[in-house]
Amino acid sequence: MVVRPNVKELPGPKAQEIIKKNFEALAVTTQDPDTLPIVIDHGDGILVYDVDGNVFYDFGSGVGVLNVGHAHPRVVEAVKKQAEKFTHFALNDFFYENAIILANKLAELAPGDFPKKVVYQNSGAEANEAMMKLVKYGTGRKRFIAFYHAFHGRTQAVLSLTASKWVQQERFFPTMPGVEHIPYPNPYRNPWHIDGYAEPDELVNRVIEFIEEYVFRHVPPEEVGAIVFEPIQGEGGYVVPPKNFFKELKKLADNYGILLADDEVQMGVGRTGKFWAIEHFGIAPDTIQFGKAIGGGIPLAGVVHRADIAFDKPGRHASTFGGNPVAIAAGIEVVEIVKELLPHVQDVGDYLHKRLKELEEKYEVIGDARGLGLAQAVEIVKSKDTKEKHPELRNEIVKEAVKRGLILLGCGDNSIRFIPPLTISKEEIDVAMEIFEESLKAALQ
Structure with a gap:
């Protein structure tokens, strides 16, 4: 009943x-x-x-x-079992096997036929902060492109990517320099005010042309490390872009050696009917930022990323609680439940x-x-x-x-x-x- x-x-x-x-x-x-x-x-x-x-x-x-x-009873049981063993053992200094098990599961689920690694964090904003450091460190490039109406967090660096509401920016300037924003292809409320119905191909072409004609007019493309996006804009209104958008964006990015950084904090972990929302669009991003749902209510987040941009020296990046063992235990169970669902x-x-x-x-x-x-x-x-x-x-x-x-x-x-x-x-x-x-x-x- x-x-x-x-x-x-x-x-x-x-x-x-x-x-x-x-x-x-x-x-x-x-x-x-x-x-x-x-x-x-x-x-x-x-x-x-x-x-x-x-x-x-x-x-x-x-x-x-x-x-x-x-x-969820399976998540509750996983948390109980782990809490009885140990609740913390800092992953930035020590080791435990469950962290590897979950990382391998997430990397296997992520699209892309290339070696991947995972860095754990505590929140979606932290995951996007880590992504920015990975991109800078791994590529040597310091600039980013993001989208209007995007939300990537409220901490100081990722606030430069967020362009959802002005209240999120008020009294926090200056944010991190080096971020350019471009229109997101919204089929219902197109940013170019095309009369009548905007054909998907036309919307996509307008975005690509905007980057080529306006952003790259004053920003050297070889200095851009990544284009950061949500596969479906969340706080921006649950906007689903045209089906071919990310394939065209990837062509442009590959042409200039720019990475694609996929923020799945809100849309990942089965929300759209695929484990990662980007699977609906047929491309493999270079990074996937995850958070929110992965811990089943226990704080857990991170980045699945190309292994060739990984932090390769001690001290480059760390988090005391990133990959907390209780959260990892919950995450392993969440992954299995979601795959079944x-x-x-x-x-x-x-x-x-x-x-x-x-x-x-x-x-x-x-x-x-x-x-x-x-x-x-x-x-x-x-x-x-x-x-x-x-x-x-x-x-x-x-x-x-x-x-x-x-x-x-x-x-x-x-x-x-x-x-x-x-x-x-x-x-x-x-x-x-x-x-x-x-x-x-x-x-x-």
């Missing part, structure tokens, strides 16, 4: 007290108690139970972390996409429904004709949804992402779509 969400009061009395104490004790800038006033007590798969007994569907997967769901993700992902497309046809304010696997989103607009963004309505929909027990997260300026745990069933998707439609109607009133 499918358990349905059940919300009586939000926030309830216990939650109100904890939220008040939270802002007194913690220096946080991203939590919004007016939109998502949820204080979790425990989770189970797709379900979140708060301290007042309310029950929710987590269609945010802990912000992209819980691909295998809350408290991939056919299911493709099936239920197609079903979720179909349901969202039906709503797109039904409602004038849903301008576009898009995605791969269980990385889906809708873009909220004032009308389909103008495509004018409607962030206020998007925010109201999210608020109405959580009142009814459906946790949704915004992305981009005006989109809503649908990223439930990969274990979700079609019956649970039907319940979520029912709640989403009710929330949309309530927000429109």
Whole structure:
């Protein structure tokens, strides 16, 4: 039997007290108690139970972390077993076998017929920081190209790559110099304002031409170490580029000896129905940055990269907790669970996409429904004709949804992402779509 969400009061009395104490004790800038006033007590798969007994569907997967769901029993057991042996033994100074086992699994899953190595970190931002150091050290080149609307983290160096929202940059200038940004080929909201429908080939050609004509007019291409990208832009709105985009980008990169650095922190580990999202596009990047979901909720991240750009001297790069043994144990189990789930993700992902497309046809304010696997989103607009963004309505929909027990997260300026745990069933998707439609109607009133 499918358990349905059940919300009586939000926030309830216990939650109100904890939220008040939270802002007194913690220096946080991203939590919004007016939109998502949820204080979790425990989770189970797709379900979140708060301290007042309310029950929710987590269609945010802990912000992209819980691909295998809350408290997956196999992950919990792996963590318990490892914690009973040892919880830390710094991988930058010592050795343990599980770190090698997971690295070999990740390298084997990564596309590309070339030797690979892995460097472990603790977060997606750290993984991208390590990637930048690898590129600089391994190629001798110091410049990077990234994309507008990209999100690669908030630490000081990778903040230079991030171009999602200006608030992430405010009062932190100067960031690391040497990064150029270019438009991302968005089939729905193309950056060149081409009249009518923009053909995929035309969008791709415009990006390649922009690099050749504008970036390489003032930046020597032989100084560019890597083009950094998300295979699907996450915080930028879950934008899926044209199918041939990365093949054309790779041709350009290979022509100038530039590496391709693939940020899979949000889209990797089975989210799109492939273990790595870049597998949908038929190329082998030179680096893959991973994080979020790989540890099943335990902090773990890193880079799978070409072996020929590896740090080759002690002290070049290190992390006290990168590759923590408890996180590694969780990661090994997560990899196996996700591999088993991939056919299911493709099936239920197609079903979720179909349901969202039906709503797109039904409602004038849903301008576009898009995605791969269980990385889906809708873009909220004032009308389909103008495509004018409607962030206020998007925010109201999210608020109405959580009142009814459906946790949704915004992305981009005006989109809503649908990223439930990969274990979700079609019956649970039907319940979520029912709640989403009710929330949309309530927000429109």
